[in-house]
Amino acid sequence: xxxxxxxxxxxxxxxxxxxxxxxxxxxxxxxxxxxxxxxxxxxxxxxxxxxxxxxxxxxxxxxxxxxxxxxxxxxxxxxxxxxxxxxxx
Numbered sequence: 001x002x003x004x005x006x007x008x009x010x011x012x013x014x015x016x017x018x019x020x021x022x023x024x025x026x027x028x029x030x031x032x033x034x035x036x037x038x039x040x041x042x043x044x045x046x047x048x049x050x051x052x053x054x055x056x057x058x059x060x061x062x063x064x065x066x067x068x069x070x071x072x073x074x075x076x077x078x079x080x081x082x083x084x085x086x087x088x089x
Contacts, residue, residue: 003083003087004080004083004084004087007076007079007080007083008076008080011072011075011076014043014044014047014072015069015072017040017043017044018044018047018048018065018068018069018072019065020040021040021041021044021048021065022065024037024040025062044065044068047068047072048064048065048068051064051067051068051071052064055067
């Protein structure tokens with residue numbers, strides 16, 4: 001597996017974790033103490049917390065996961081582009 005493929009895979013895994021976090025927030029009565037739920041929250045919190053400090057909830061909706069995904073897409077493109085330039089030029 002190439003370095004570029006690995007970086008893309010890591011970003012995709014994080015997108016899935018963010019999506020899981022959103023879905024878990026919609027499920028009523030979810031046990032926050034469950035190890036899988038805690039893992040998803042621990043992994044995604046460092047990305048979502050700074051966004052939440054800047055972006056307050058809009059009408060009760062937490063838009064931070066959407067903003068995080070947009071920022072991660074931009075970051076992924078920059079990182080992959082830099083890697084391709086470093087590795088293939």
